[in-house]
Amino acid sequence: MKLLHRIRRLAVPSFVVTLWYLLRHRCRISPRAEVEINALLTMGAGTEVNAFSKLKVSGGVLRIGRNVSVSTCCFISASEGGVEIGDYTMVGPNVSIVGNNYRYDRIDVPTVLQEKTSKGIRIADNVWLGAGAVVLDGARIDAGVIVAPNSVVSGHVPENAVVQGNPARVIFTRR
Amino acid sequence: MQDGLRSAFADLFGLDESEVTEELTPDSVDLWDSLNHLRLITALEEAFGIKLTMAEIEYMMGSVAKVREVLERHGAGQ
Numbered sequence: 001m002k003l004l005h006r007i008r009r010l011a012v013p014s015f016v017v018t019l020w021y022l023l024r025h026r027c028r029i030s031p032r033a034e035v036e037i038n039a040l041l042t043m044g045a046g047t048e049v050n051a052f053s054k055l056k057v058s059g060g061v062l063r064i065g066r067n068v069s070v071s072t073c074c075f076i077s078a079s080e081g082g083v084e085i086g087d088y089t090m091v092g093p094n095v096s097i098v099g100n101n102y103r104y105d106r107i108d109v110p111t112v113l114q115e116k117t118s119k120g121i122r123i124a125d126n127v128w129l130g131a132g133a134v135v136l137d138g139a140r141i142d143a144g145v146i147v148a149p150n151s152v153v154s155g156h157v158p159e160n161a162v163v164q165g166n167p168a169r170v171i172f173t174r175r
Numbered sequence: 176m177q178d179g180l181r182s183a184f185a186d187l188f189g190l191d192e193s194e195v196t197e198e199l200t201p202d203s204v205d206l207w208d209s210l211n212h213l214r215l216i217t218a219l220e221e222a223f224g225i226k227l228t229m230a231e232i233e234y235m236m237g238s239v240a241k242v243r244e245v246l247e248r249h250g251a252g253q
Binding site for chain 1: 210213214216217228229
């Protein structure tokens with residue numbers, strides 16, 4: 001199973017991936033993006049993924065809604081907790097959505113060898129993630145939220161909030 | 176000009192209170208962009224206990240004089 005998975009990731013030419021998602025899901029995936037064909041990765045119609053972005057399921061469900069725009073150079077990784085992105089969400093360039101974390105409570109063991117954890121990330125509809133934003137494991141972003149460029153989100157962001165900074169704080173609520 | 180308005184501007188845009196004049200516009204203040212404008216609105220709403228509409232918020236991004244005009248309409252700082 002793992003071998004099949006690796007073959008699919010490495011041996012399937014990118015134009016085949018582009019064609020697959022275009023014909024099966026009506027999504028526009030750049031041939032220069034790195035998106036695997038995997039049952040755990042679903043995308044709604046009208047979604048686009050631009051060049052040099054990487055979408056990875058890593059054993060979890062990565063569910064992207066309809067008409068989502070993933071800009072260039074983004075990294076989206078699901079892991080066991082899964083990542084959900086709602087309809088009409090805009091993901092700006094260089095955004096990272098990282099659905100896993102590592103324990104680091106033992107100093108005698110390299111962090112990479114300690115337990116990997118994954119609570120999952122939920123991003124609702126009509127969210128705008130500004131350029132360079134980072135969304136960490138456990139984040140829950142409600143509908144209509146705007147995340148300012150280079151902000152770091154790891155907790156809950158309420159509906160229609162505009163957040164900025166590290167950690168991201170609400171600076172305004174859209175009305 | 177209301178002291179609350181002057182100090183909110185000075186704090187958010189890194190200016191001395193004496194530099195805050197009614198003629199200031201987003202073009203003349205480096206940090207007065209759309210995001211910092213929202214931070215200004217939140218600061219003013221908290222300082223004066225008012226709630227502004229989106230149309231007012233948009234209008235206020237014209238100049239300090241326009242910000243003052245809207246605040247006065249709400250009876251703020253008087």
